[in-house]
Amino acid sequence: MIVGLLIIGLLQGLLYALIALGVALGYGVMKIVNFAQGSFLMVSMYIVYWIWAIFGLDPFLSCAITIPIFFLVGWIMQRTLFKRLLFESWLAQLVATAALGTILDNSALILMKTEFQTITTSYTRVNFDVFGTTLGLPRVMAAIASVITISLVYLFLTRTKMGLVVRATSDDKEVAALMGINVHRTYEFSFGLAMATVAVAASSLMQFFYVTPYVGLIFSLQMWYIIVLAGLGNVFSVIFAGIIFGVAEILGGTLIAPLFKDIVVLLVLMATLWFRPEGLLGRRGR
């Protein structure tokens, strides 16, 4: 039973890591505190839902449409709005992006009403029995998609020239600019990439989760908890932090009571910050 729960928690955690990856990239590269990402996730989930409802396309196949759209949206957003926020304090960034999120959420509320929408595919109800707990195929597929996306982003950042440019800009943008890197173009590209991961996350999430106009609120703060647990500016440690979150949530939810799943997660976070203010995997000292 415990082993089964740990596996479910691990799969859940990988998806959380994917959801947080976009924001982690945004903070890691541009030092932008983005609280609108949950709302972008919601928008993307609705697009995936409508593509499925109208054309009957599988959520994973609709990635082919949503990824380019969201890359472009990210590019334009960085070019217009986020560029102007780069030099503000983090609270101003937070408030501005939260305001943007509020606009998106409530526009969706007016357009889509409050109904819960879910997607049912041919494999939605396929279940496995893993060490005494049931595990749905959609969750496994979502976790696989997360692993693939995170690996691709990792390979991109470490093995390609553009990835090197992004990392150099994130390290020191003045020096990068002196080396002939177009910092703003790099930022636009990075934000596009971050938004593309959101599109994948939305497709994965739609496999087994519902979408409502306020669904982004569930994730907006949670992404930041994961990032803080990982240590700020540490892009790839969000994987470990996400897994810790997923496992803590499943264990707390099943071993104590369903209502306690958030409490356990948040207590883990608070205890971590009390003992390691720089985050679990963050670097000590500034």
Next chain:
Amino acid sequence: MRKDILERVKSRDFLKLALIGILIVLPVLVNHDQYLVHVFFRIFLYAYLCIVWNVIAGFTGQFSFANTVFFGLSSYVSVLLLLWLGLPPWIGMFVGAATVAVTAGAVFYPCFKLGLTGLMFGLFSAAFNETVMAMMKTWRLGQEWGSLWIPQYKNQLLYMRFTSNEPFYYIMLGATLIVFYAVHRLVKSRLGYFFIAIRENEEAAQSIGINTTKYKTVSAMITAFLFGSAGPIYTLYLGMLHPNFVFSPTINLEIIMATTAGGLGSLFGPIYGSVLLVALSELSRVVFGAKYMGLHLIGFGFLVLAVILFYPKGFAFGIARLRLLLKGAHKS
């Protein structure tokens, strides 16, 4: 020249007094229209909350997102004391406020001691806020999931269970005026200068002998105490206690957005922000009705976005600049 300044100060004070006078007779002016009285109650409530948040965020520079937690916990303490022991809320609200002040000290002292600052502190406090809210939701109090109706008492004044909105209007108006004056005095006091020194440069403040950990905790405790005093008033106004109302994440976000848009670290900024927020929300409710639920939040979102983009320091500083510009134009 000097006489000129004196006269201007006097005329400004006169304006303030006139405004307070108008607010005092307002329920009579609007013919005891319960809806309008309710709108003004909300304006005062938000102004109060934003002024209070300004103490820790605007003056001390610690952006705490643990706001509604103190508001809500104090409501619980005060209402349960009323229901179980029959303690009048007039005393209960201060018992609740003292309790949450101690809680704030206990939770935040270790954070400040360990050097949790900036974004990390903000998210820690957000997590604290959410944890307590989630815990209170698991408590089966009253009917369903912690919603508790407060019964009507015969002695309306003693138990703060008025049947009309006006008494709450005056209580909230009084509380807001007191808190505004108190914060105004605080900023000019020794303690206030310590807070501002910490905001401006924490390391420099420490090097001239300010115990930053201590004063940050003091600031958090003052904030919690003031949030805690308002909680029971709001709960008794609603007539029911429910975790979703008193710990509302929406109110929390609205406090933060309204204060930041209004002007962090300015005395009048929080008031501008909350007046704009409530006026917009109520206006859209009147004009569009319940058909478009989130419309006022869209409007407020655009407003906040515009303020941050054009006046990153907030609306109050925008007004100050405008006034300066007008004065310059007038002189030349």
